[in-house]
Amino acid sequence: MTTARSPRDSLPKRAHLHQVFESYLNQLGLRQTRQRRIILDAVLASGRHVDAETIANEVKKTDSSIGLATVYRTLKMMTDSQILVERHFGGDRASFEFADQGDEHHDHLICKQCGEIVEFYDADLEKRQEEVAKNLGYKLIHHKMELFAECLGLDKCERKNSK
Structure with missing residues (x-):
């Protein structure tokens, strides 16, 4: 989730x-x-x-x-x-x-239109990343993920940009 x-x-x-x-x-x-x-x-x-x-x-x-x-x-x-x-x-x-987020891991989704940065955590995605590393012969020790996207619906970006 x-x-x-x-x-x-x-x-x-x-x-x-x-x-x-x-x-x-x-x-x-x-x-x-x-x-x-x-x-x-x-x-x-x-x-x-x-x-x-x-x-x-x-x-x-x-x-x-x-x-x-x-x-x-x-x-x-x-x-x-x-x-x-x-x-x-x-x-x-x-x-x-x-920097003081401790063990609170999170990834980022960044809107290329308005620049909004959304932090998220997905347990299934974290597990899959570990599996990928293992399948390639590695043990995952740390990662950071940045997903770049566009808001679904310009109205959201327009509201953000009008501030």
């Missing part, structure tokens, strides 16, 4: 990531600035997948002095500190998702 997750479904509490990020910055001899805190808060509020431009637009609502370059640098620090994982789902923009 395939189960899809919306971006905000089952998000673990991530309040501890403020401390993780501050500890990482301390190791580098840097301080937690107001701008970095605002960016981290925007990432935490964003859900599972986010890009730098979206975060930049959000943080400008709180502090218009925060530029895109600051957002990119801060996202890089969050990736280096293992808070985020940078993903490339095609196209020219990197997307970021939380």
Whole structure:
């Protein structure tokens, strides 16, 4: 059975990531600035997948002095500190998702029209992948799957693009 997750479904509490990020910055001899805190808060509020431009637009609502370059640098620090994982789902923009998903494996379905990213888990598909590896003489230890598709019905994409 395939189960899809919306971006905000089952998000673990991530309040501890403020401390993780501050500890990482301390190791580098840097301080937690107001701008970095605002960016981290925007990432935490964003859900599972986010890009730098979206975060930049959000943080400008709180502090218009925060530029895109600051957002990119801060996202890089969050990736280096293992808070985020940078993903490339095609196209020219990197997307970021939380690294602390533990054993919560999921795959991705990406709409090529509107860019929506749907996380899903399918037990039968997972089992089949293990069988394929075994039949080819391997033991599957890890994988990531990205399926690219188009929404069934333009109205769904039109609603997403009109936001």
